[in-house]
Each structure stands twice: as C-alpha cells, then as structure tokens.
Amino acid sequence: MGWYRTPESRDFWRWWDGSSWTYFLCPAEKAPPAHVLPAAAGPLASGQLATPHEPRNIPVAAPAHASERTTVLPPHRTADPYDLRNRVPAHALLEKLSSFVRAGELRLHPDPSRSHVSADARSWYLGAVGERMVAGELSKLPAGWTVLHSVPVGRGTSDIDHVVIGPSGVFTINTKHHAGSDAWVGDHGMYVGGKPVDHLRSVSYEARRASSMLSRASGLTVPVLGLVTLVGVRRLSFKEHPSPELCVDVVPIEQLLDRLQSRRIFSDDQVKRIATAACRFETWHTGRPSAVDISPALAQFNIQSAPSELPQARANVPRVRGRGRRATVGCFAVIGALFTALMGFSLVSYLFFGH
Numbered sequence: 001m002g003w004y005r006t007p008e009s010r011d012f013w014r015w016w017d018g019s020s021w022t023y024f025l026c027p028a029e030k031a032p033p034a035h036v037l038p039a040a041a042g043p044l045a046s047g048q049l050a051t052p053h054e055p056r057n058i059p060v061a062a063p064a065h066a067s068e069r070t071t072v073l074p075p076h077r078t079a080d081p082y083d084l085r086n087r088v089p090a091h092a093l094l095e096k097l098s099s100f101v102r103a104g105e106l107r108l109h110p111d112p113s114r115s116h117v118s119a120d121a122r123s124w125y126l127g128a129v130g131e132r133m134v135a136g137e138l139s140k141l142p143a144g145w146t147v148l149h150s151v152p153v154g155r156g157t158s159d160i161d162h163v164v165i166g167p168s169g170v171f172t173i174n175t176k177h178h179a180g181s182d183a184w185v186g187d188h189g190m191y192v193g194g195k196p197v198d199h200l201r202s203v204s205y206e207a208r209r210a211s212s213m214l215s216r217a218s219g220l221t222v223p224v225l226g227l228v229t230l231v232g233v234r235r236l237s238f239k240e241h242p243s244p245e246l247c248v249d250v251v252p253i254e255q256l257l258d259r260l261q262s263r264r265i266f267s268d269d270q271v272k273r274i275a276t277a278a279c280r281f282e283t284w285h286t287g288r289p290s291a292v293d294i295s296p297a298l299a300q301f302n303i304q305s306a307p308s309e310l311p312q313a314r315a316n317v318p319r320v321r322g323r324g325r326r327a328t329v330g331c332f333a334v335i336g337a338l339f340t341a342l343m344g345f346s347l348v349s350y351l352f353f354g355h
Contacts, residue, residue: 081289082281084148088298089135090128091150092159095290097124097297108300130177130231131161132301137256138162138173144268146275152285153209160206160284165275167264170224172210173256174203179232185250187240190228199228204246211247213284217277220270227251227259 079086088094100106105118106125117125131149138147145166150159162173181193190199207226214222228250230236242248251259266274277283
C-alpha cells in the first residue's frame, strides 16, 4: 500500500490499497500525505506494491492511521480551501459529476467507445470537458499571470469558470462547449445553432460583478473584461462585435491566448495586489467553501486521457436517445388522426349523398 504517481498521467499521486487503485488523488505539485521515500531507497518496503504500468514509481510510506484497505483519505481536503489557487479546473462541475460516478452514470475508459455517460450526466460532462480544455490553454500563459478556476461567487453555488489576472488586464472566462455548432455574434445578441442564447448578457453581468468585488478587495479600480470562450464550434461569424458597454468579447479557444496577451495596462505591483485579493475565497463568496469530495470524478477524467486528448473523448459521448422515438410516435399519431377524419368524411358522404 502507498502513494504512487498515477500510471495514466504524472500529474497526480494515487493511493494503491494493496490490490487496486482507489479514487484518492493528490496533485503532483503537492507533497502526498506522507513522507516520500528517496528514489535510491532500493527495493520496495514490505506491503508496498509497484504498479505494473510504471514499476519504477517512487513509493510513499502508508500513513500510520491507514487500514489494510484505505477508504478515508480525502487528499483534496489537505489543501487550504480558502486559497482559490487550490481549486482544479471545472471544480464545481466535478462536485456534481462525482455523484454520477457513485451512481454508475459516469464511467470513463482510455478507450472512449467503452465509456458510459448517462443522459442526465451528459451536459455536466461536456461542460467539464470544455473547462478542462480551456484550462489547458491557460496553462501556457507565461510567468506573471495568475489563473483561478471555478471561482465561487455570491452566496450559493454560482461560479466563474476562470479568472485570469496579468499585465494586460483582468478577465473572466465563461466556457461554452458547442461541439459542431455554428455561432453568430451581433452587438447585443448571439445565436448558436440557429437559436438565440443569453451568453453576452450573462457574461457581462459576471464581469461587472467581478470588477466590483476585486475593486473593493484590492483597493484599486479594476476593470474586468468578460470573455465568452467557445469550444468545439464549427464556424464563428460576427455581424458586429459586442457593444463596448457590455464589456464582453467572444473568442474561440484557438485564439484565447492571443486575446489575453495584448498591451500592458497594469504594473507588476498592481498585478500582484489584484491577484492577492483574487486568491482569497472571502473576496468572492459570503459563505464557506464546499466540502464535497471531487476525487471520484477527477479520477475518472484522469483515467480517460490527458486534457489535450479530451476532444476525442467528447465526440464519443453517447447521444441522448428518446427524442427520435417521440418524434416518430408523434408523426404516426398525426397520420392516424388524418386517416380517421378522412374515413369519417367518406362515411358521411355515402350516407347523405349515396356516393
């Protein structure tokens, strides 16, 4: 038993209970909840098993309180929940998805064709995929930038997908995963797949709210630009760019980094001051951090693939069935009603007119 680097990705430590991998994870950049043995420590200690996927993993001594089959090691609670830098991409969505994992409605596999995503879990899953893809792009920003994920806002469960702070400004990013759809943007409206969506108004409100909170917490005037970041769209067309009064822009994920890194408007000291305020939970939320364990869902994403490979998995999400059947039944009902009406008209004609 012990903590090992995960065989699927070296981004996490995972607890090996002696016979199988558990859901319990610890980010690689954090020390696992026990002393890491040196690489030159020699053979594994008794009771520690090396994974067949990576036999040279560095083992970690099991905590003194661990039972033979550990079920009570919540690694993500070891980080300070009031420091928003400890939140992972799609954190709020992973809280919901963990309940689907426990219910057997979300089961991911390295082979996407063997994954199972229920109809109820589908939208949550696609949202998490989109946010993790955007987070992957944001991880490419150079030093001097602060990126926060799934920032809780207000009193309830609302959150901002990403808050980005750097020399060229402060941005709230709202990820919209519209795989295979066309998007159209006007000065005050937006359509996706031919249907109106409320993205501009909601992201504008989100940016203004963030500006107020950060200005109050930092003591500076902090303008915030809201970005609607589109993932998976087939075509993006602009009749007009969003009105300046909205403080919003629309950008595909492929152009996100270029949009963020424009001319400098903040000094290094100002960036540090704003980032320090942004990292505090109390800057954004009036309650307490959620204590929901996200490790079941996080482990599933880690099993499936690396973030850069997630678009492939997205295409293999089972489609929600049932609409086609309902439409077919409805068509037959209409045809049946028309046939019945025609037969009734023919019978009346025969009785009254004899033909």
